[in-house]
Amino acid sequence: MTSIDDQDLFSEVDEAPSASELEAERIAEALLFASAEPLSIAYLMERLPRGVDIARIMKRLIIQYAGRGVNLIRIEDRFAFRTAADLSFVIRRDEGEAKKLSRAALEVLAIIAYHQPVTRAEIEEIRGVQTSRGTLDVLMEAGWVRFRGRRRTPGRPVTLGTTPSFLDHFGLEEIRDLPGVEELRAAGLLSGRIPPDFRVPMPGLAGDELTEEEDPITQLDIEELGLLAPGGAGEE
Amino acid sequence: MTSIDDQDLFSEVDEAPSASELEAERIAEALLFASAEPLSIAYLMERLPRGVDIARIMKRLIIQYAGRGVNLIRIEDRFAFRTAADLSFVIRRDEGEAKKLSRAALEVLAIIAYHQPVTRAEIEEIRGVQTSRGTLDVLMEAGWVRFRGRRRTPGRPVTLGTTPSFLDHFGLEEIRDLPGVEELRAAGLLSGRIPPDFRVPMPGLAGDELTEEEDPITQLDIEELGLLAPGGAGEE
Amino acid sequence: MATDTIQSTAIPMDRLWQDADQRGVTEPALVIDVGGFEGPLDLLLHLARTQKVDLARISVLSLAEQYLLFIESARRVRIELAADYLVMAAWLAYLKSKLLIPQQVRGDDGPTGEEMAATLAFRLKRLEAMREAATRLINRNRLGRDVFARGAPEHIAERHGANFDASLYDLLSAYANLRQRQAVTQVTIERRKVWSLVEARQMLTDMLGDIGDWTALQHYLLQYMPPAERVTATASAFAASLELVREGKLEMRQEGAFEPLYMRRPVASPAAEPKE
Numbered sequence: 001m002t003s004i005d006d007q008d009l010f011s012e013v014d015e016a017p018s019a020s021e022l023e024a025e026r027i028a029e030a031l032l033f034a035s036a037e038p039l040s041i042a043y044l045m046e047r048l049p050r051g052v053d054i055a056r057i058m059k060r061l062i063i064q065y066a067g068r069g070v071n072l073i074r075i076e077d078r079f080a081f082r083t084a085a086d087l088s089f090v091i092r093r094d095e096g097e098a099k100k101l102s103r104a105a106l107e108v109l110a111i112i113a114y115h116q117p118v119t120r121a122e123i124e125e126i127r128g129v130q131t132s133r134g135t136l137d138v139l140m141e142a143g144w145v146r147f148r149g150r151r152r153t154p155g156r157p158v159t160l161g162t163t164p165s166f167l168d169h170f171g172l173e174e175i176r177d178l179p180g181v182e183e184l185r186a187a188g189l190l191s192g193r194i195p196p197d198f199r200v201p202m203p204g205l206a207g208d209e210l211t212e213e214e215d216p217i218t219q220l221d222i223e224e225l226g227l228l229a230p231g232g233a234g235e236e
Numbered sequence: 237m238t239s240i241d242d243q244d245l246f247s248e249v250d251e252a253p254s255a256s257e258l259e260a261e262r263i264a265e266a267l268l269f270a271s272a273e274p275l276s277i278a279y280l281m282e283r284l285p286r287g288v289d290i291a292r293i294m295k296r297l298i299i300q301y302a303g304r305g306v307n308l309i310r311i312e313d314r315f316a317f318r319t320a321a322d323l324s325f326v327i328r329r330d331e332g333e334a335k336k337l338s339r340a341a342l343e344v345l346a347i348i349a350y351h352q353p354v355t356r357a358e359i360e361e362i363r364g365v366q367t368s369r370g371t372l373d374v375l376m377e378a379g380w381v382r383f384r385g386r387r388r389t390p391g392r393p394v395t396l397g398t399t400p401s402f403l404d405h406f407g408l409e410e411i412r413d414l415p416g417v418e419e420l421r422a423a424g425l426l427s428g429r430i431p432p433d434f435r436v437p438m439p440g441l442a443g444d445e446l447t448e449e450e451d452p453i454t455q456l457d458i459e460e461l462g463l464l465a466p467g468g469a470g471e472e
Numbered sequence: 473m474a475t476d477t478i479q480s481t482a483i484p485m486d487r488l489w490q491d492a493d494q495r496g497v498t499e500p501a502l503v504i505d506v507g508g509f510e511g512p513l514d515l516l517l518h519l520a521r522t523q524k525v526d527l528a529r530i531s532v533l534s535l536a537e538q539y540l541l542f543i544e545s546a547r548r549v550r551i552e553l554a555a556d557y558l559v560m561a562a563w564l565a566y567l568k569s570k571l572l573i574p575q576q577v578r579g580d581d582g583p584t585g586e587e588m589a590a591t592l593a594f595r596l597k598r599l600e601a602m603r604e605a606a607t608r609l610i611n612r613n614r615l616g617r618d619v620f621a622r623g624a625p626e627h628i629a630e631r632h633g634a635n636f637d638a639s640l641y642d643l644l645s646a647y648a649n650l651r652q653r654q655a656v657t658q659v660t661i662e663r664r665k666v667w668s669l670v671e672a673r674q675m676l677t678d679m680l681g682d683i684g685d686w687t688a689l690q691h692y693l694l695q696y697m698p699p700a701e702r703v704t705a706t707a708s709a710f711a712a713s714l715e716l717v718r719e720g721k722l723e724m725r726q727e728g729a730f731e732p733l734y735m736r737r738p739v740a741s742p743a744a745e746p747k748e
Binding site for chain 3: 269270271272273316317318319320321324327328329337339340342343345346347349350362363364365366373376377379382383404405406407408414415416420423425430431
């Protein structure tokens with residue numbers, strides 16, 4: 001501790017605080033941290049030990065946090081922690097709040113997971129409604145769904161499947177780890193009233209391999225599907 | 237250098253950090269402060285300046301915040317700021333407390349936590365009773381329990397385990413920190429097999445006699461067991 | 473066998489009157505609240521607690537007797553007991569007989585009474601340990617009650633590229649709901665009081681896991697069945713036992729027509745435990 005080295009950010013203000021002041025400081029810190037809104041002096045006073053000098057405690061805290069990544073700031077007669085203004089570039093980098101997947105997207109994703117390789121028509125058959133274009137786009141954008149190949153049937157429909165990052169996100173080692181009817185039922189996800197012939201497919205796919213009924217997708221297919229907008233024109 | 241005064245809470249770890257380390261520290265602080273969820277090392281590394289020693293920075297931060305009202309805690313490979321546990325009495329909020337778990341759900345949660353990865357059949361073996369629907373899904377909805385994978389045994393039963401937010405919720409760094417887990421393991425109580433030294437002494441009884449350590453079951457016991465004699469219902 | 477939903481059956485008042493008349497009014501009427509217990513093991517644990525000794529030192533014999541007494545009382549007032557209470561009663565009656573019979577030379581035909589008793593004591597101890605663990609767990613400082621996260625988070629983190637959030641639970645419940653919705657059928661079958669093959673099989677495997685030598689299980693079992701369930705229990709247990717024989721998990725023997733059916737686990741069974 002030769003020189004007051006620069007990491008000594010939380011160092012001294014004026015004179016040493018008493019033990020009860022330190023405790024009050026800790027309480028104020030915790031309250032300010034946990035609160036959704038700036039806290040008034042009155043509010044803090046109510047909760048800090050009696051007889052401590054609130055102004056002094058707040059002043060000490062402000063100084064202690066001044067150089068750090070988080071600052072204690074004063075807004076009129078209220079106090080709040082805020083990330084340091086000069087670091088806003090780090091914080092705001094991924095501005096977009098995580099969006100909840102829509103119910104439709106969840107359903108489509110689940111169908112793709114369980115029934116893969118599955119075509120769009122099959123998804124619609126299972127859901128009983130048309131799937132809007134945006135739904136699949138969302139799942140693709142999330143990186144959870146991919147085109148697998150083309151089914152060797154008339155019309156050569158494109159087959160869909162999940163990606164490794166799907167497994168990663170949902171904490172599955174392999175697609176076969178998805179729970180079956182019995183487990184869904186035991187977990188309370190399926191109610192007791194299901195027809196006796198109710199089945200949940202057990203996807204037996206290993207990774208990227210195509211099944212015998214699938215052909216690989218070619219560059220041509222991709223353009224044809226409107227996935228690559230040729231010449232930068234937007235899709236649809 | 238002589239006395240480290242007591243308010244010097246945020247003082248040194250081992251050697252003086254470089255300026256770039258200090259900056260990285262500030263950024264880490266800001267990111268962690270801003271987030272309600274624990275942040276993974278991978279996430280932090282993506283955002284901190286290249287080449288800094290993350291482990292060292294996190295260690296410094298943990299030490300610096302150790303005595304304060306807000307602590308930096310580790311949950312597996314994630315970090316989060318949380319209010320200090322010893323301040324619970326000041327900021328404890330009873331409203332909004334997480335849904336009260338039923339006794340069965342709590343028991344199932346404990347079994348999953350201590351025995352994971354565990355199959356449903358094993359849970360039922362331990363409890364001696366089928367798990368009713370709604371028990372598991374309450375735990376899954378709370379985000380504490382998840383499907384982990386499948387056991388490599390015939391039938392490939394799905395296994396259950398806890399989530400990182402289970403650890404976060406109960407203030408555990410990792411599963412090894414579960415209260416009493418080592419003692420339970422040592423006593424063989426976390427296995428499906430009866431430990432070899434577990435023997436019940438058999439009184440060589442020829443009939444219904446009770447040993448000295450036993451009392452006969454009485455009418456009172458029966459009442460206590462929930463065999464309630466409704467006062468005077470018979471006489472009415 | 474949804475034990476968690478056992479209700480104590482209300483006894484009609486006039487029945488109580490009749491009973492009281494028959495028994496003499498001195499004997500108090502009992503209302504048994506089995507619903508307070510999480511199954512037979514829970515009840516046994518509760519009974520064992522009354523012995524006030526280490527679970528490794530309990531008298532399994534007297535425990536078995538207490539349990540059987542409990543079941544007796546319940547049946548006397550015609551409480552409908554879930555099947556697993558009765559299965560446990562049958563098993564304990566069997567255990568009791570094994571404990572009381574003088575020790576035989578130990579063949580290789582399954583566990584001795586002592587071993588069965590030790591297993592039971594172990595299971596009780598393990599269940600109790602889990603109960604204690606649960607209590608300790610729930611009394612820890614908990615996030616959102618004792619310990620708090622940042623009250624005003626500024627961004628949501630931990631998104632690698634994709635800014636979408638969904639848990640496996642969301643995914644599975646969406647799928648289950650959808651499939652169920654699509655599978656709406658008008659099949660609403662009135663539940664008959666029938667032992668399904670699955671239930672009977674489960675019951676048999678549970679019991680046989682601990683029984684080695686020839687045993688007329690049905691007899692033990694039926695004794696504890698309400699008359700109305702005896703036929704279905706017998707039929708299902710028989711069918712299930714045939715299935716188990718076919719799979720090599722069970723051996724059966726019968727002296728002649730209408731003689732008791734004896735069952736046992738195959739002697740040289742590959743150590744395939746039914747469940748573990």
